[in-house]
Amino acid sequence: MILRRIVAVSKEAEVQHLARRLGQEIFIADDLAEALDIIETVSPDLVIFDARFGPGHIREFFDTTDKNSINAPVVVVGDAENETKLSAEFIRMGAVDYLRSGQDYNRLEQIVSRIKNKAKAVDSEANADDFFAEDVAGSVSMVGRSKAIVNTLKMIKLVALSRCNPVLIVGETGTGKELAARAIHTLRYPGRSRFIGINCAALTANLLESELFGHVKGSFTGADSEKTGLLELAGAGTIFLDEISEMPIDLQAKLLRVLQEKTFRKVGGIKDIVCEATITASSNRNLYNETQANRFRSDLYYRLNICPFTIAPLRAPERRQDIQLLAEYFLKTSTICPEKSGKITSLTKLAIEALQKYDWPGNVRELRNVIERAILLETTDKIGLSSIVIDSLESGGLVNGPVPARQNHISDFSLAKAERELIARALQETGWQKTQAASLLGITRATLYAKVRQYNIEKDLHIAKASRDEVTAPSLPQPVTAL
Numbered sequence: 001m002i003l004r005r006i007v008a009v010s011k012e013a014e015v016q017h018l019a020r021r022l023g024q025e026i027f028i029a030d031d032l033a034e035a036l037d038i039i040e041t042v043s044p045d046l047v048i049f050d051a052r053f054g055p056g057h058i059r060e061f062f063d064t065t066d067k068n069s070i071n072a073p074v075v076v077v078g079d080a081e082n083e084t085k086l087s088a089e090f091i092r093m094g095a096v097d098y099l100r101s102g103q104d105y106n107r108l109e110q111i112v113s114r115i116k117n118k119a120k121a122v123d124s125e126a127n128a129d130d131f132f133a134e135d136v137a138g139s140v141s142m143v144g145r146s147k148a149i150v151n152t153l154k155m156i157k158l159v160a161l162s163r164c165n166p167v168l169i170v171g172e173t174g175t176g177k178e179l180a181a182r183a184i185h186t187l188r189y190p191g192r193s194r195f196i197g198i199n200c201a202a203l204t205a206n207l208l209e210s211e212l213f214g215h216v217k218g219s220f221t222g223a224d225s226e227k228t229g230l231l232e233l234a235g236a237g238t239i240f241l242d243e244i245s246e247m248p249i250d251l252q253a254k255l256l257r258v259l260q261e262k263t264f265r266k267v268g269g270i271k272d273i274v275c276e277a278t279i280t281a282s283s284n285r286n287l288y289n290e291t292q293a294n295r296f297r298s299d300l301y302y303r304l305n306i307c308p309f310t311i312a313p314l315r316a317p318e319r320r321q322d323i324q325l326l327a328e329y330f331l332k333t334s335t336i337c338p339e340k341s342g343k344i345t346s347l348t349k350l351a352i353e354a355l356q357k358y359d360w361p362g363n364v365r366e367l368r369n370v371i372e373r374a375i376l377l378e379t380t381d382k383i384g385l386s387s388i389v390i391d392s393l394e395s396g397g398l399v400n401g402p403v404p405a406r407q408n409h410i411s412d413f414s415l416a417k418a419e420r421e422l423i424a425r426a427l428q429e430t431g432w433q434k435t436q437a438a439s440l441l442g443i444t445r446a447t448l449y450a451k452v453r454q455y456n457i458e459k460d461l462h463i464a465k466a467s468r469d470e471v472t473a474p475s476l477p478q479p480v481t482a483l
């Protein structure tokens with residue numbers, strides 16, 4: 001009995017091994033924040049949480065997942081000594097079960113089998129595999145059967161097996177770049193090494209440098225102790241440099257050196273450290289254009305461009321056929337509304353047509369949000385047109401029903417403007433609850449912080465004003481203190 005995706009929140013080899021026995025794709029998180037980020041991206045079927053984190057951390061985990069309507073079943077694996085007292089506590093917090101490590105594993109298999117059967121019941125006619133392209137399905141969980149996605153999946157396999165390093169993934173926001181990076185990692189290092197992601201837009205130059213490279217004690221004010229950088233922590237795994245185009249130019253030179261020499265030094269250090277990790281970078285800007293505008297070093301661009309691939313936007317003619325498939329997939333797999341689970345079985349023809357007419361500037365993430373909203377609104381067993389509510393930025397309000405196909409003239413299409421307004425709207429709707437707003441937008445908190453600074457969004461900014469104002473060119477990120 002094998003589940004598609006399991007997230008193991010544990011540093012213990014035993015727990016990770018257990019996850020590997022029961023899942024096709026395993027994602028290992030070392031701490032709470034990493035777990036929440038992974039869960040948001042991969043929507044796992046099961047989360048195995050190590051009780052060694054302690055009830056406080058696990059309570060925080062459930063608080064955040066509850067608030068964000070994340071509903072992956074959680075099993076806590078713990079230690080036999082504290083069992084009786086703790087197990088009741090964890091189950092009260094929302095865990096499906098508490099297992100003693102090294103024992104009770106048959107019980108976990110029963111839980112896995114229950115999850116599997118439930119998924120089958122939800123999956124009334126279609127088999128989950130119907131959502132995935134043939135041949136390339138395997139452990140890569142990217143929904144799509146269009147020519148564009150089949151080519152992307154082939155590329156993912158080729159890149160993973162070729163050991164090509166660095167890897168560059170380009171595509172608009174929400175197209176699945178992080179999903180692709182994780183897929184390459186899973187194929188390249190089945191179930192072992194770490195995948196460590198860092199958003200280059202979320203930190204100041206100094207912070208990003210010390211996060212990536214580490215620092216020696218006393219190398220700058222505040223460096224009270226030695227720090228290991230993420231490049232070293234990733235070991236022989238993957239370091240995922242999200243939004244590489246936002247990396248400060250000085251740091252770009254240092255990254256180039258890592259790519260050329262495969263070694264680096266801690267800030268203030270003199271010892272060369274070997275970098276064994278695969279460096280995967282993602283960008284939603286055209287990096288070549290960035291080099292022309294002198295915002296991105298061309299030598300780094302050419303170095304990164306050895307193994308590039310682009311994920312097509314959903315509106316691209318060669319990807320449009322995936323819209324229906326993705327919508328049905330999100331309908332079947334969403335956990336946003338457990339009480340409706342399995343009751344809404346399909347979408348009406350008109351609803352599908354409306355989805356197909358829309359341009360999806362936020363791509364797959366936006367489509368997932370629209371489907372989840374539709375699940376919440378729908379009262380019958382089929383998602384109808386009236387439940388498809390697309391946050392139309394051009395008409396300045398929420399629009400129900402048929403969505404006019406947008407013109408594809410380049411002057412009509414300002415992703416930055418759309419993004420800014422959507423973020424301002426989400427913040428306003430949630431009363432500036434950043435975790436909630438990030439969840440609404442389908443982005444991580446770190447990305448939200450970075451975007452708020454990038455677009456200069458202020459608390460009392462009126463949405464209407466935000467939409468009228470020209471969006472200024474994104475400036476370099478300002479110091480971030482509260483990540």
Ligand SMILES: Nc1ncnc2c1ncn2[C@@H]1O[C@H](COP(=O)(O)OP(=O)(O)OP(=O)(O)O)[C@@H](O)[C@H]1O
Nearest residue numbers: 040041142143173174175176177178179284364365
């Ligand atoms: N082909 C796909 N099949 C299923 N889910 C997908 C697919 N592509 C993207 N998603 C889902 O859409 C969401 C956004 O994907 P992801 O975070 O990988 O996008 P991204 O390109 O990194 O976006 P950004 O540039 O904004 O960081 C995630 O929840 C992901 O699981």
Ligand SMILES: [Mg+2]
Nearest residue numbers: 177178242282
């Ligand atoms: Mg991303």
